[in-house]
Amino acid sequence: MTDDQNWKFLLQFLPRDWEQKAKELGALTRQRKITSAELLLRILLIHLADGCSMRETVIRARESGLADISDVALFKRLKASSEWLRWISVHLVEQVHGIVKKPDWLEGFNVRVVDGSIITEPGSTGSDWRLHYSIELFGLSCDYFRITDQTVGETFCNFPINKGDLVIGDRGYGSIRGINHVIDNEGHFLVRIRNKAFKLITERNEEFILLDHFRKLEYGEIGDYEVLYNYSNNQYNKIRLCAIRKSPENAERSRKVAINEMKKKQRQLHPDTIELYEYVFVITSVTGDVLSAGEIMSLYRMRWQVELAFKRLKTILGLGHLPKTDLESSKAWLHGKMLVALLTTAIVDKGRFFSPWGYPSPQVI
Structure with missing residues (x-):
């Protein structure tokens, strides 16, 4: 052409x-x-x-x-x-x-997707920056960004949080410090977490073992669990953990990607970690009387529907001169x-x- x-x-x-x-x-x-x-x-x-x-x-x-x-x-x-x-x-x-219109059940929430990307400006003296940005999921408007050096990691703490905000992040944002920042500012979070990112316990003060519960899920069934985490100095906050089993094809694809990444790093994954790739699981501060487990997973799916665009955005952001x-x-x-x-x-x-x-x-x- x-x-x-x-x-x-x-x-x-x-x-x-x-x-x-x-x-x-x-x-x-x-x-x-x-x-x-x-x-x-x-x-x-x-x-x-x-x-x-x-x-x-x-x-x-x-x-x-x-x-x-x-x-x-x-x-x-x-x-x-x-x-x-x-x-x-x-x-x-x-x-x-076809997901731009906000559904009625999210009225009252300002749904924001947060992410970050390293930007290397071209030229022999080009500098490395980390761009932290927040985009409204329904409207795709950039409502906040922050430019730091690359040593500042990804966390909800990089963003101002207002009452009514519902911020969605990937695994990198699943830290106690970050979700505390959201809660302390009267916002809500929905975030995917890594295995053993932090300890979850039951109301009976027993450790919540993910696979013990997830293995009971049938295809299409959504697990909805009330758990606690150590907010500060043995003070515990209640949050929800929602999970769904992946299709066999998606699970196998996820396992292969994870195993190949670990091979490159000359590391091995624990068998339990490999098995957890059969599930998608998130934590949220939104209670069950406000949003059902189905609505929580549907909201995360909405974010996932534009995930490829966000991934490409992170690559494309690296091309060019960021106005600072x-x-x-x-x-x-x-x-x-x-x-x-x-x-x-x-x-x-x-x-x-x-x-x-x-x-x-x-x-x-």
């Missing part, structure tokens, strides 16, 4: 009205030099997808005959495009996964990176299955 053919192919995956929204959301208020939403997006993607600096982006745009603008002008265009880029991302998720001094431009950069990740997911994972010719047909009335 030629570059123009590749570009036309990519445009097939964008939601209806994406060009009109550029004007409505303030991305294209002036059409001097950049005369259309299509041209604006094409130039922004050189910066966002290829990881070029602003200066390199405008040079490429000029040499390819797209537009002759300054890097300062492009920076302003990116900043103004933040909400437009977010809008396209939301509709890409809706198009691929301007809050709004940094948010626009993150929204743009999310768009690239979701667009990649749509093309790679869905595109070839839409039709015999490998991309979705234009929508018709």
Whole structure:
């Protein structure tokens, strides 16, 4: 394919009205030099997808005959495009996964997904940064980010928590210090945990052995257990542990990945740890009278449905120059990176299955 053919192919995956929204959301208020939403997006993607600096982006745009603008002008265009880029991302998720609308049973919660990524800026003097970011699950808006050096690890403590927040994290966020931070600020958490990340006990002060309970689960059955953990100085907090058995295919796939990773590190997994890969298990502070076990696992599944996009986002975040001094431009950069990740997911994972010719047909009335 030629570059123009590749570009036309990519445009097939964008939601209806994406060009009109550029004007409505303030991305294209002036059409001097950049005369259309299509041209604006094409130039922004050189910066966002290829990881070029602003200066390199405008040079490429000029040499390819797209537009002759300054890097300062492009920076302003990116900043103004933040909400437009977010809008396209939301509709890409809706198009691929159909999960954007918040269900009624989550009314009252501000559902946030948190993650972190190492960013190595290009060049011989490039620095390593860790970007900690929070994205609203229903709306895909970046509501907070923090830039630290790479020694600051992933924890809920990196984020401000407000009453009504329900933060979702992967295994790296399953620490006592982190979940205490959420509870102390009147928020709620939903997080996957590692085996023996911390000790769970029953109300009879007996250790809660995961496999003793999980082995009793049938396929499709969700285990819902009230457990305690040591909050501080032998003061115990009550939380819930929810678990479901994976399909045999998914379980085998998870075991193989884990075993291969340990082989690379020249380490061995304990047999109990290997068996636990047959289950998905999470802990949460949300009580059973508020959300059922089925709703808890459904919410985690919603997060998982965009997991590939988040994984690609972590890779794509490593490409480029992170704005570190301007809050709004940094948010626009993150929204743009999310768009690239979701667009990649749509093309790679869905595109070839839409039709015999490998991309979705234009929508018709």
